[in-house]
Amino acid sequence: MSMTSIVTTRRGKPIDAWRWIGRIFLVMMLFYTAVPMAWMLLTSIKSGFAAMQLPPQWLPNEPTLASYKKLLDPNNSVGQDFLRFFWNSLFVSTMTTALAVIVAVPAAYAFSRFDFPGRKFLFFAVLLRNMFPAVIFLVPLFILMRLLGLVNTHGSLILTYLTFGLPLAIWLLKGFYDNIPYQLEQAARIDGATRFQAFVLIVMPLSAPGIVATAIYSFIGAWNEYIFAYTFLNKNEQLTLPVGIQRFFSENTTDFPGLMAASFMMSLPVVVLFLLLQRYFVRALTEGAVKH
Amino acid sequence: MAHVVLKSLVKTYGAFAAVNNVSLTVEDGEFVALVGPSGCGKTTTLNLVAGLIPVTSGEITIGDRVVNDVDPKDRNIAMVFQNYALYPQKSVYKNLAFPLQMRRLPRDEIDRKVREAARVLDMTHLLERKPRELSGGQQQRVALGRALVRDPAVFLMDEPLSNLDAKLRVQMRSEIKRFHQDLKATIIYVTHDQLEAVTMADKMAVMNGGYLQQYDSPAQVFAHPVNMFVASFIGSPAMSLIPLEASTVNGQTVLTGAEGWTMTLSPLNARKVQRSTTRKIVLGARHSTIKLAKDASPNAIPAKAYTVEPTGDVTFVQALMSGAVVNISVPPNVAITPDEQIWLEFDQERMHLFDGATELALKVD
Numbered sequence: 001m002s003m004t005s006i007v008t009t010r011r012g013k014p015i016d017a018w019r020w021i022g023r024i025f026l027v028m029m030l031f032y033t034a035v036p037m038a039w040m041l042l043t044s045i046k047s048g049f050a051a052m053q054l055p056p057q058w059l060p061n062e063p064t065l066a067s068y069k070k071l072l073d074p075n076n077s078v079g080q081d082f083l084r085f086f087w088n089s090l091f092v093s094t095m096t097t098a099l100a101v102i103v104a105v106p107a108a109y110a111f112s113r114f115d116f117p118g119r120k121f122l123f124f125a126v127l128l129r130n131m132f133p134a135v136i137f138l139v140p141l142f143i144l145m146r147l148l149g150l151v152n153t154h155g156s157l158i159l160t161y162l163t164f165g166l167p168l169a170i171w172l173l174k175g176f177y178d179n180i181p182y183q184l185e186q187a188a189r190i191d192g193a194t195r196f197q198a199f200v201l202i203v204m205p206l207s208a209p210g211i212v213a214t215a216i217y218s219f220i221g222a223w224n225e226y227i228f229a230y231t232f233l234n235k236n237e238q239l240t241l242p243v244g245i246q247r248f249f250s251e252n253t254t255d256f257p258g259l260m261a262a263s264f265m266m267s268l269p270v271v272v273l274f275l276l277l278q279r280y281f282v283r284a285l286t287e288g289a290v291k292h
Numbered sequence: 293m294a295h296v297v298l299k300s301l302v303k304t305y306g307a308f309a310a311v312n313n314v315s316l317t318v319e320d321g322e323f324v325a326l327v328g329p330s331g332c333g334k335t336t337t338l339n340l341v342a343g344l345i346p347v348t349s350g351e352i353t354i355g356d357r358v359v360n361d362v363d364p365k366d367r368n369i370a371m372v373f374q375n376y377a378l379y380p381q382k383s384v385y386k387n388l389a390f391p392l393q394m395r396r397l398p399r400d401e402i403d404r405k406v407r408e409a410a411r412v413l414d415m416t417h418l419l420e421r422k423p424r425e426l427s428g429g430q431q432q433r434v435a436l437g438r439a440l441v442r443d444p445a446v447f448l449m450d451e452p453l454s455n456l457d458a459k460l461r462v463q464m465r466s467e468i469k470r471f472h473q474d475l476k477a478t479i480i481y482v483t484h485d486q487l488e489a490v491t492m493a494d495k496m497a498v499m500n501g502g503y504l505q506q507y508d509s510p511a512q513v514f515a516h517p518v519n520m521f522v523a524s525f526i527g528s529p530a531m532s533l534i535p536l537e538a539s540t541v542n543g544q545t546v547l548t549g550a551e552g553w554t555m556t557l558s559p560l561n562a563r564k565v566q567r568s569t570t571r572k573i574v575l576g577a578r579h580s581t582i583k584l585a586k587d588a589s590p591n592a593i594p595a596k597a598y599t600v601e602p603t604g605d606v607t608f609v610q611a612l613m614s615g616a617v618v619n620i621s622v623p624p625n626v627a628i629t630p631d632e633q634i635w636l637e638f639d640q641e642r643m644h645l646f647d648g649a650t651e652l653a654l655k656v657d
Contacts, residue, residue: 183377186344189364190371190448191438192394205381 044260067261085244108173176210294355294445301350312502325489328499370439549614572648592635
């Protein structure tokens, strides 16, 4: 008896230690990411005076939603700008996402299912983009956009985001299609479906989590992008949120609550989308479809 | 139901011929097994019949219609896949209904047929479940149900039992056989398991290297294999193939083993050997046709016991002779120890002789 208990404690010890180290690490990471977020949220409901106090106040004595009201009020210039930036970001991100999905779905399906000349090379070419940091393409793309007459249009951003988002979308989706057994389509075709029907009725519903995940990825990428938007757009009414907030509030540096409220509003869609994304990634895709 | 005719069917991938000049006729209501080792072209042949891959050359007829250029959905076939290929997002009911919906049947007729198929296969209580909530045997049954729900002209089955455990496989084997008898269905059934082919099929098409080796009833294939491949592939344990040298001694045709012993052939077997062009003869004998003796006798040939495998009701002995392994079965009360000297007596009427060069069976006429 005593022997066994000694063995188990000895065996158990290192495992427990690692588990605790892991937990401590996670808690530290949580602090690292959560504290700035909490600070942002708390500052956004302070008055301008409370935000500048020294020593800093953690919890505001008089919480106020004044900053949010100001941002969302279309009757003052701050609200007008913010809502316009928000709308611009929404438009650019949604268009990017829609186009990425529309192109990536058939492209990924083709890469996954068909054998055509140059398939491997093309797929490699698609991934090649991801081997370079995005900034490298800043100047070339700017020149291209100028030649195309797209500088100072949202089109320039949508096109640019697609060059980054599309390869990733194709690559992600191909993985999803690879996991859907080809026999399902063969079965559908024998059961009376055309090739296209087999795709729409059987493959599409199965790859829906993949399509949603891909869409969310594209959206977040476009939503957060700063440097291209900063370079390609000059007119105030066209700016997207990341650039807009930065420009707008650098003229009003003291309004920390306003800046934080805007930041919070900007991160809200991303946080919501990311929570959704997690759910889809965890979901087992074709469990029970075939016996492996 | 309909008959299926394959005429000079060829499927190549680049220089590689997966299916090479295969011709065979499956009669209406017949159960035909395509059997062979992996990579022999049996599944490719089935996929060609299904229309899932295009034919390189040759002709496929289902019923009285050449279907080479007909889409799978219009061939009026049903297929059961090795991995079942059930639609994972659909309930059992919707899996069964899918082929009927695709044919735009009225809703009440779909419901009637689905429930009828579920009743036949005893899975009415499973209709609302998703495939992942079913056991392997139940999934297999749903796959079968999806095939039979719409009275196709031909059933194609691609190793439908290979994912089941041994016990369930035996059970489903008899169920599929029963299903064939009840429906008088035309079935083309692919398997690598020669036992499945022998036990279920009316006819079996033995394939190897893309070529059709032999197409006949299991009994005929078993009794009269056309070449050494078929001889060794069908039957378990495999037929022993012993390379020997033919010669004539005192006007009698004898076979000589590597160890120097001789076997005088019966008149019929002697004629077979005389007609062949080569002296290199391969003797084929199934385990049940070889008699084992512990002492020398005039017709017996010496061999050395190698391994002894008791299975309960029969003991299999592997012996070494003339550089080949010979399988023999003996009653369980016969005690043999490895490396023991034994004598084997071959049944001349039931043994097979093959041309050592062409590997073809020797015949009298």
